[in-house]
Amino acid sequence: MSQFGFDAAGFDELLLRSAREGGPIEVGEALTHTLEGTAKRLRPVLVHLFGRICAADPDRMLQLALAVEMLHTATLVHDDLIDEAATRRGRPALHRVESPSVALLVGDLYLARCGVHLAQVAEPRATHELFGALATIVRGELLQRRRRFDLDQTEAEYMDTIRRKTASLVQAACVSAVIVAGGGADQAAAARRFGHHAGIAFQVIDDVLDYAAEADVLGKPVGNDIREGTVTLPLILTIADGPAVVGAIEAAKSSGDFSAVIRAVRDGGALRHCEALAADHARLARDALAVFPESAERAQLGDLAASLVSRSR
Amino acid sequence: MSQFGFDAAGFDELLLRSAREGGPIEVGEALTHTLEGTAKRLRPVLVHLFGRICAADPDRMLQLALAVEMLHTATLVHDDLIDEAATRRGRPALHRVESPSVALLVGDLYLARCGVHLAQVAEPRATHELFGALATIVRGELLQRRRRFDLDQTEAEYMDTIRRKTASLVQAACVSAVIVAGGGADQAAAARRFGHHAGIAFQVIDDVLDYAAEADVLGKPVGNDIREGTVTLPLILTIADGPAVVGAIEAAKSSGDFSAVIRAVRDGGALRHCEALAADHARLARDALAVFPESAERAQLGDLAASLVSRSR
Numbered sequence: 001m002s003q004f005g006f007d008a009a010g011f012d013e014l015l016l017r018s019a020r021e022g023g024p025i026e027v028g029e030a031l032t033h034t035l036e037g038t039a040k041r042l043r044p045v046l047v048h049l050f051g052r053i054c055a056a057d058p059d060r061m062l063q064l065a066l067a068v069e070m071l072h073t074a075t076l077v078h079d080d081l082i083d084e085a086a087t088r089r090g091r092p093a094l095h096r097v098e099s100p101s102v103a104l105l106v107g108d109l110y111l112a113r114c115g116v117h118l119a120q121v122a123e124p125r126a127t128h129e130l131f132g133a134l135a136t137i138v139r140g141e142l143l144q145r146r147r148r149f150d151l152d153q154t155e156a157e158y159m160d161t162i163r164r165k166t167a168s169l170v171q172a173a174c175v176s177a178v179i180v181a182g183g184g185a186d187q188a189a190a191a192r193r194f195g196h197h198a199g200i201a202f203q204v205i206d207d208v209l210d211y212a213a214e215a216d217v218l219g220k221p222v223g224n225d226i227r228e229g230t231v232t233l234p235l236i237l238t239i240a241d242g243p244a245v246v247g248a249i250e251a252a253k254s255s256g257d258f259s260a261v262i263r264a265v266r267d268g269g270a271l272r273h274c275e276a277l278a279a280d281h282a283r284l285a286r287d288a289l290a291v292f293p294e295s296a297e298r299a300q301l302g303d304l305a306a307s308l309v310s311r312s313r
Numbered sequence: 314m315s316q317f318g319f320d321a322a323g324f325d326e327l328l329l330r331s332a333r334e335g336g337p338i339e340v341g342e343a344l345t346h347t348l349e350g351t352a353k354r355l356r357p358v359l360v361h362l363f364g365r366i367c368a369a370d371p372d373r374m375l376q377l378a379l380a381v382e383m384l385h386t387a388t389l390v391h392d393d394l395i396d397e398a399a400t401r402r403g404r405p406a407l408h409r410v411e412s413p414s415v416a417l418l419v420g421d422l423y424l425a426r427c428g429v430h431l432a433q434v435a436e437p438r439a440t441h442e443l444f445g446a447l448a449t450i451v452r453g454e455l456l457q458r459r460r461r462f463d464l465d466q467t468e469a470e471y472m473d474t475i476r477r478k479t480a481s482l483v484q485a486a487c488v489s490a491v492i493v494a495g496g497g498a499d500q501a502a503a504a505r506r507f508g509h510h511a512g513i514a515f516q517v518i519d520d521v522l523d524y525a526a527e528a529d530v531l532g533k534p535v536g537n538d539i540r541e542g543t544v545t546l547p548l549i550l551t552i553a554d555g556p557a558v559v560g561a562i563e564a565a566k567s568s569g570d571f572s573a574v575i576r577a578v579r580d581g582g583a584l585r586h587c588e589a590l591a592a593d594h595a596r597l598a599r600d601a602l603a604v605f606p607e608s609a610e611r612a613q614l615g616d617l618a619a620s621l622v623s624r625s626r
Contacts, residue, residue, distance in 0.1 A: 022448060025455050078421060082414045101395045101458065104417060108391060109451040111424050115444025118428070124435040131428025135335060138422040142338050145414065 004300045006048045011065065012036055015073075018066055018113050028098050030106045033091065034077055042202065043068045043173040045304065050174055050191055053297040056181030060121055064180055067117035068173045071130055074110035075137055075169075077103050082141070083228050086221075126176035133172035140164025148229030149253070151239060151246055158233050159200070166206075167199030174198075190291040194301070197285035202308045204278040207232035209311065211265045223262040226252075233277075235261075237270035278309045317613045319361045324378065325349055328386075331379055331426050343411050343419045346404065347390055355515065356381045356486040358617065363487055363504055366610040369494030373434055377493055380430035381486045384443055387423035388450055388482075390416050395454070396541050399534075439489035446485035453477025461542030462566070464552060464559055471546050472513070479519075480512030487511075503604040507614070510598035515621045517591040520545035522624065524578045536575040539565075546590075548574075550583035591622045 012035065019031045044065035051061035079085070080093040081103045087093055095103035111134075118127045144161050147153055174195030178188045210225045211234050225232050226249065238245050245264040252258040265271065285305040292298050325348065332344045357378035364374035392398070393406040394416045400406055408416035424447075431440045457474050460466055487508030491501045523538045524547050538545050539562065551558050558577040565571040578584065598618040605611050 022452060025452055026459055027455060075421075078417055082417060102455070104391055104395060105451050105454055107421075108388075108424070109448055111421070112444045112447035112451060115428060115431075115440055116448065119437045119441035119444065122437040124432045127428055127440060128432035131425045131432065134425035135422055135429065138418050138425060139335060139338055141418055142340060142415075146339055 004045050004049055004304060005052070006041070006045045008041055011041060011044055011062075011069075014062070014066060015069060018070065018117070019109065021113070021116075027102050027106055030094055030098050030102055033097060034073055034088075034094055034106065034110075041069065043072055043170060046170065046173050046195070046198070046301075047177040049297050049301050049304070050177035050183075051181050053292050053295060053301070054178055054181030054183040054187065056177070060123075060180055061177065063117045063120040064126060064173075064176055067114045067121065067126075067130060068169070068176070070110045070114040070117065071134060072169060074107040074114065075134070077107040077110065079141065081107070082145075085224075085228075121180055123176075123180045125179050129172040129176045129179075130169075133168040136164050136168040140168070144230060147231065149249075150231060151235075151249065153231050153236055155233060155236055158231070158236055162200060162203040162207075163196070166203040167196050170199030170202065171195030186291050190288045193288035194285045194305070197281040197288065198305050198308060201278040201281040201285065201305065204233060204274050204281070205309055205311055208234055208271050208274045208278070210234075211262055212271055223258045226261055227258055233274050234265045234270045237273055238265045238268045241268050241270065275309065282306055282309045317358050317362060317617060318365070319354070319358045321354055324354060324357055324375075324382075327375070327379060328382060331383065331430070332422065334426070334429075340415050340419055341411050343407055343415055346410060347386055347401075347407055347419065347423075354382065356385055356483060359483065359486050359508070359511070359614075360490040362610050362614050362617070363490035363496075364494050366605050366608060366614070367491055367494030367496040367500065369490070373493055374490065376430045376433040377439060377486075377489055380427045380434065380439075380443060381482070381489070383423045383427040383430065384447060385482060387420040387427065388447070390420040390423065392454065394420070395458075398537075398541075434493055436489070436493045438492050442485040442489045442492075443482075446481040449477045449481040453481070457543060460544065462562075463544060464548075464562065466544050466549055468546060468549055471544070471549055475513060475516040475520075476509070479516040480509050483512030483515065484508030499604050503601045506601035507598045507618070510594040510601065511618050511621060514591040514594035514598065514618065517546060517587050517594070518622055518624055521547055521584050521587045521591070523547075524575055525584055536571045539574055540571055546587050547578045547583045550586055551578045551581045554581050554583065588622065595619055595622045 015035045016031060019035060047061055047065040047068055051058070051064075076088060077094055080088050081095045081100055084095075085093045086096065094106065114130065118130060121127075140161055140163075144165065147157070147161075171192055172195070174191040175188050178191040183191070207225065210232065211223060213222060221227075226235060235245070245261060248260045248264055252261050282305045286302045289298050289301055328348045329344060332348060360374055360378040360381055364371070364377075389401065390407055393401050394408045394413055397408075398406045399409065407419065427443065431443060434440075453474055453476075457478065460470070460474075484505055485508070487504040488501050491504040496504070520538065523545065524536060526535060534540070539548060548558070558574060561573040561577055565574050595618045599615045602611050602614055
């Protein structure tokens with residue numbers, strides 16, 4: 001996402017340096033493994049653009065972006081540990097390369113570094129937004145775990161879960177950026193709406209790609225969600241279209257072969273429906289930007305929202 | 314520790330209410346299990362007393378105390394998960410009662426709540442102290458894990474480990490309290506010294522009790538540390554007194570029966586040496602209080618430091 005005037009390589013370097021602050025620690029490749037490489041840096045880019053739109057001090061925005069990405073990476077590392085995920089971003093997951101203990105501790109280290117960067121930002125409302133989002137994410141994760149393989153889930157329940165698990169932090173990143181940048185209350189409210197809708201659009205497409213993408217584009221196996229028991233919107237809609245897929249899921253749970261389930265989701269109309277829904281949310285995100293004066297950054301935020309739904313299958 | 318004018322029962326209630334903020338979550342008894350009961354609340358009591366000594370706003374000090382205890386409890390929950398500990402404070406450890414996933418997530422929830430309380434405190438230097446301490450604790454934990462069953466550890470290496478694992482947060486609690494209370498730089502430095510020495514004294518005695526206490530007083534089995542491979546000062550000094558115990562440890566690692574090791578540590582002079590060392594640190598803690606004007610709270614802090622080394626065997 002360096003197309004938005006964001007120095008992604010420089011940011012990666014700062015993230016790594018932050019994790020190493022306090023001297024070397026023997027965690028093998030854990031830090032580079034989780035902080036370098038193929039990440040999209042969606043949240044730091046959003047902080048960067050909302051900061052620019054409000055003409056903020058770039059150093060404080062950088063500290064905020066580091067805080068947000070440290071928090072996000074911590075939740076990824078801990079989630080992969082809980083889900084016993086095999087891969088992340090095309091690489092073996094950390095808890096497998098090192099150990100579950102190292103994964104837990106490295107996640108905690110990233111949360112600590114998030115707090116230290118927030119201390120640099122020195123804006124209690126940003127601290128409140130980010131750690132409030134972490135609490136929301138944890139609650140979303142607990143909720144999702146309770147609903148593993150619950151095929152009666154509704155679209156509304158799904159939307160509530162992704163609001164917690166994904167939109168909450170995207171939203172916190174956007175609204176914090178505007179607050180730290182000294183934007184007004186109406187601009188902060190607009191950034192909150194933008195972040196909410198962009199986060200929802202992003203996650204719906206992520207859940208589409210889990211069924212529709214090629215494995216090498218995705219960086220993990222296709223159909224990973226249902227294998228782990230996570231029931232997402234493509235499946236909810238496919239079940240609503242006809243209950244045949246429920247039998248396929250029950251069979252797959254015994255055999256371990258989910259290909260018939262994946263095929264059923266791909267062949268029905270669910271993925272198109274999800275893409276339309278995501279596009280609606282991307283439009284709502286874009287609309288929220290109207291309160292900001294016209295500028296290159298406002299246009300870029302709009303493009304970014306649109307790009308969330310046009311990610312490659 | 315309600316003898317220091319600290320309302321322990323009221324504090325426990327607030328901790329629980331904080332963890333539940335955002336509505337009920339289905340984690341069984343996880344919250345009450347980890348937040349209620351027999352905890353000493355050493356760090357909140359220190360925040361309370363340093364706040365009183367500097368005539369601070371009690372509400373802000375309470376938020377700081379909640380932040381500190383949330384952080385501390387998070388590290389306990391995650392440590393027990395890593396160590397696969399059977400018990401904590403006389404109860405089965407959370408990851409056993411619920412599940413490893415719930416323990417991980419509840420620990421993360423407590424770190425989130427720590428951040429939210431720090432946002433209420435609204436003092437970036439306190440945020441920096443507490444999350445800086447968390448990073449130090451994680452690094453100490455990684456160090457300690459690398460040294461499991463390393464019988465060549467020196468006293469200096471042990472002191473470095475407990476400085477990171479225990480003293481860092483006690484120190485952060487004390488110095489943050491003085492900063493938030495508006496104390497001067499000399500008072501903050503004194504609180505830092507007090508916290509460091511009190512934390513060392515506390516941990517040395519904890520490590521003595523692991524060998525010397527009765528199991529029912531300790532709330533966990535005697536000799537727990539060496540069973541987990543954690544080499545503490547009592548053992549380091551016993552090894553220095555004569556290498557016979559090394560053979561006993563090797564034998565115990567195969568048989569699982571550590572009673573001969575525990576007896577060797579109890580029967581030598583190591584425990585008395587440790588108690589003398591802890592008493593020295595408690596005195597240094599007390600001495601650091603000289604910069605504060607004479608007051609009931611200063612006397613109580615001195616008493617508290619002394620009480621750390623007179624805990625029941």
